[in-house]
Amino acid sequence: MEDSRFWDLVESVTKRVPDIEEVFDRLVEAVSKLTPNEIIAFKQKQCELNDLTYRWDIWAVAYILNGGCSDDGFTYFRSGLILGGREKFEATLTNPESLADWLPEDFEAEDFMYIANDAYEKVTGEEFPYDRLNYEGQDDPLGEAWDEDDLPKLYPDLCNKYF
Template structure:
């Protein structure tokens, strides 16, 4: 049965089995998820949407900006995908304190801390499950699919945000970035 715990378990086991290599992790995660029912895959997609939406926070965007030497809207979506793909504890800790990301054992895979593929894991697994390449089928189904309010509350209830998580900063003002995420700034900027 897909729920927030199974969501995080699938992510964590895929990440470990892939030896912490993002591309391998996404392939494993898609294959594991495709073994579930269509409804459970859609539920995974909705759970991801909640976690992604809840992490749309200014201080976290500052962390992405520092780690990636700049960060557009799309980059921030991919950064949040990357953060979620690291697992539950890093995700929740980063919402309390984005600077906590510096404490992760982060293998440096390429030039950016992004995971665009995480945004489409449910889509890819769903299409694999039903044997199609037509992305519209998934989007029609996910649009109609809703978690019940208790499930949504259960997910959101365990998320705690740090003080001033929506603090203002300016990517043209290095000092504002240094104040928001001093440890990340020291390591990445």
């Protein structure tokens, strides 16, 4: 699936539905209008975008803004970054500290990870075929690892404000 089609689908819902739980339901509805192959392509693109944010610098900012961030929490956080829309997502890739300018409170979106799964099951009556994805994922975050003690030196303004 092309980037523009993916983003159009996501933003067609997120820009007009303010309640996060309703966003998930509406996204399942929108993705359910796709063919089974397109739903798989949607999931493929979602995984690829999620991998782009599997970086230590983004994890550091998530850790600061949330007062901590576990492995699972970071996975859900990265899913939520996509829900912010293309412009905010790309700004985050360029400057992770920009998250502080738009990040809503209680920001995490575990349910977004399963939008394609739910849509696929709704359309086909079958479980999502993970074996059809061309995706292995990264084993480790990209970039330089950090310790909590390093964060005030790396992100002094964010730490002063949020940590």
